[in-house]
Amino acid sequence: MRSYRIAAIAGDGIGKEVIPAGLEVLRALQARAGDFELEVVDFPWGSDFYRETGRMMPEDGLDQLRGFDAIYFGAVGDPHLPDSLTLWGLRLNICQGFDQYANIRPTRVLPGLESPLRGAGPGSIDWVIVRENSEGEYAGHGGRAHRGHEIEVATETSIFTRVGVERIMRTAFTIAASRPRKLLTVVTKSNAQRHGMVFWDEVAAKVAAEFPQVTWEKELVDAMAARMVRKPDSIDTVVATNLHADILSDLAGALAGSLGVAPTANLDPSRQAPSMFEPIHGSAFDITGKGIANPVATFWTACMMLEHLGEKPAAERLMRGIEAATAKGVTTPDLGGKANTAEVTAAVVDAIRSSND
Ligand code: NAD
Ligand code: MN
Helix, strand or coil, X not given: CEEEEXXXXXXXXXXXXXXXXXXHHHHHHHHHHCCEEEEEEECCCCHHHHHHHCCXXXXXXXXXXXXCCEEEEEECCCCCCCHHHHHHHHHHHHHHHCCCCEEEEEECCCCCCCCCCCCCCCCCCXXXXXXXXXXXXXXXXXXXXXXXXXXXXXXXXXXXXXXXXXXXXXXXXXXXXXXXXXXXXXXXXXXXCCCHHHHHHHHHHHHHCCXXXXXXXXXXXXXXXXXXXXXXXXXXXXXXXXXHHHHHHHHHHXXXXXXXXXXXXXXXXXXXXXXXXXXXXXXXXXXXCCCCCCCHHHHHHHHHHHHHHCCHHHHHXXXXXXXXXXXXXXXXXXXXXXXXXXXXHHHHHXXXXXXXX
């Protein structure tokens, strides 16, 4: 029997609601398939852990995670702690510590769901956004001087390295080449940001030569935001910096119906360290504890995790299970539905159990 070790970090807020739902669905899949098993270890890290220990994760946390095949992550963020502390202390610590430089964000309007865009029906908004996940605007460089004084200065420096940009371009071109349309849009802001962003455009042109089968084009990030709304069918695969892709992919999630359906994978393509799979949304204080968090993003990212582990049939079965639930209208309020987290989970589990392929 093939066996995988999964580290589950539910984190904060609705992370503690959607990760248990995801684990339930994974257990159903494992039982249905019968040819692989998941050994799941829970790590109670996050804001409560911080209140007890003064840290979001233990000092040797990365060492504890290193031997796992994948990390299944919920969300971080606490109304009583600074967001920068919670994000850097756990999620970014793992992404950067394991050099998970490729953040992959698929979107698609699932069956039964409605996009806020007129005319964008199921199957449309079929994009993959590739986000640079190790440097750029979130490199953590900068500082503050003369705090509280009239002459106070704060800097937030973006870092772009040749190694960093080349490897994310190669990942993006590889994904574009694997998709039917073979179209890649390289997003920058190289008119206003004339150093790092012009560098991105140059590296894109260089890497493009290795992928003659891919059609590629450049787009400025502001124009891209408008194009996502006005001409969604003109887009296929997109590559952008850490900040730009962060913003564009929330927009993509919303256009596909809700942030609650949008998944992401933080990959170390060299596979030296475990990769991390999560919904793109945060801890959602406003709905925490109500039992209505949409678990679809957390299920969809489990599909990405299974695919990464080499369990493609199980990944596909799970995707069909998710689509069976959305097609029947079993959805949470963020999608206009009346179901709660447990009911959506039960619908997906039922679809998995009764699948006969
Ligand atoms: P958020 O994603 O938590 O919520 C934005 C809005 O979307 C809220 O109205 C929320 O109710 C809704 N929403 C999000 N996920 C949903 C789901 N699964 N089902 C139904 N509705 C959903 O973003 P925010 O409000 O900007 O941030 C809240 C906290 O989360 C902050 O502390 C922030 O730093 C953190 N955050 C963490 C991550 C992460 O862990 N990866 C990502 C984004 C934000
Ligand atoms: Mn984000």
